[in-house]
Amino acid sequence: MIIAVIGSGNVGGALAQRFIQAGHTVLVGARFPLSEKSVKLAGKIGKDFGPG
Numbered sequence: 001m002i003i004a005v006i007g008s009g010n011v012g013g014a015l016a017q018r019f020i021q022a023g024h025t026v027l028v029g030a031r032f033p034l035s036e037k038s039v040k041l042a043g044k045i046g047k048d049f050g051p052g
């Protein structure tokens with residue numbers, strides 16, 4: 001399944017990681033995709049940053 005998560009905070013980040021672990025494709029939407037928080041989350045879920 002392809003799942004969009006809006007926001008890369010605690011809740012959004014945790015959901016994104018769990019969905020990835022469950023084998024889904026996840027797109028995370030964040031206001032500041034190159035912020036430290038977003039970059040850290042991208043590193044955790046092992047994906048790229050997509051179009052900024």
Ligand SMILES: NC(=O)c1ccc[n+]([C@@H]2O[C@H](COP(=O)([O-])OP(=O)(O)OC[C@H]3O[C@@H](n4cnc5c(N)ncnc54)[C@H](OP(=O)(O)O)[C@@H]3O)[C@@H](O)[C@H]2O)c1
Pocket residue numbers: 006007008009010011012029030031032
């Ligand atoms: N964490 C918990 O254990 C917990 C438990 C119960 C309830 N909640 C509730 O769940 C919600 C999220 O909690 P959290 O811990 O994940 O908070 P958080 O880490 O501070 O994340 C907040 C999220 O809201 C987004 N956001 C904030 N202001 C925004 C705005 N003006 N426009 C668009 N997006 C905005 C942020 O987007 P960006 O990613 O773009 O910055 C971020 O994704 C809160 O309402 C909190 O009270 C949390």
